Amino acid sequence: MGEKQDRRIIRTRKEIKQAFISLLEEKSFDSLTVRDLTERANINRGTFYLHYLDKFDLLEKCEEEVFSRILTIFNAAAVIDVLQGEDIAVRLPFFVRIFEYLQEEAAFMKVILGPNGDPSFQEKIRQVFIKNMQDNILTGFNLSSLQVPIDLFTTYVSSAHLGVIQYWLNTGMKESPEEMTSIIFNILMNGPVKASGLITMDRM
Amino acid sequence: MGEKQDRRIIRTRKEIKQAFISLLEEKSFDSLTVRDLTERANINRGTFYLHYLDKFDLLEKCEEEVFSRILTIFNAAAVIDVLQGEDIAVRLPFFVRIFEYLQEEAAFMKVILGPNGDPSFQEKIRQVFIKNMQDNILTGFNLSSLQVPIDLFTTYVSSAHLGVIQYWLNTGMKESPEEMTSIIFNILMNGPVKASGLITMDRM
DNA sequence: ATAATAATCAACACGATGTATATTATCGAA
DNA sequence: TTCGATAATATACATCGTGTTGATTATTAT
Known part of the structure; x- marks a missing residue:
């Protein structure tokens, strides 16, 4: 095989x-x-x-391919100082690359994240988002100031981001990966972050 | 039947x-x-x-029951002035009732929204959330000030809310329906709302 | 050209499906 | 309590998809 x-x-x-x-x-x-x-x-x-062993094996193999690619992108991002640079799309290159990859695999991503898709895969992707948030984004914040349980906050944001990705795929991916990154992080930084009581460490 | x-x-x-x-x-x-x-x-x-005709028919009937109950709750809310009252849980009684109902049907909701669940049902629920937002919440805002496409904003929020509901169900529903309503709307009002450029019509 | 091997074809037992019929058990109403 | 109605059972049936096997054909890399 x-x-x-x-x-x-x-x-x-x-x-x-x-x-x-x-x-x-x-x-x-x-x-x-x-x-x-x-x-x-x-x-x-x-x-x-x-x-393939059966149709489940086929599904698994397809999902595994996507999953490992996404993991690779996030892992590569971990070694970069995400807070350097001016533009948000430059500061968060892994998110741009995620959108680029989604574009590449759009046909499969659309169905697997769609109404006929696999909710367990959706959940796995969300968990990767949460891990990435904790490792590459929340490190820049003072977590002790949180007014909402951290798990609830990451759930909120990761679900929102996955929803936006589904929306983007289903509306023909009109926005560029850079635009999507900016939109998502604009909402994230000016939105749920303040709402949850997060305070930025120092800069900006 | x-x-x-x-x-x-x-x-x-x-x-x-x-x-x-x-x-x-x-x-x-x-x-x-x-x-x-x-x-x-x-x-x-x-x-x-x-x-039942087959197992698909059984699933459909179960979902239909939940769906119509949720619709009923939201529709009943439509006739209430949601902006009256002081406490957020009082101002948004339909969300409290949604959580109460979810608690009542927790066993089914947990599996149907879980990893072995039905993504098409998840999507249907999200659409109801969006409709409710447009009818009962966004009416209090000046939509012309939006800096993000309205569909993208509602997708973001409805996905986030559904994610939080899944989290709540899976963690044993420790918070009360009133607490969940407060948490969700606290993030909504102080978070994505400002981020997306929404401006409240007048009060608060 | 040739050896290796992927793809095809036909056949098989197995299990789940959906249906039909006759029979038994339980229900609601007089 | 009785009795007609009907829900549930037991059993059998043809159909379909599954996963596997062995023999054969076609395509590949070298």
């Missing part, structure tokens, strides 16, 4: 994934069958089982 | 619903079968089909 050198393997998996996305645009994951999948992909049903 | 006078019908449907919730706490909706359902409910498999 590891190597992908052979053209036939690459081609088959690509068509399976395309059929998968295409089907998820129409029906729920529960109600789609391996038969549906292979018919749309124009491959033999048996061929599917040469690549 | 309409009348429920007969005790046997009431009893059977109640046990099916209980088994449904109980199973959703363990496994995903996709992977549970009608057989699972009827075994746990201690009824004959055929009996299930006397009440």
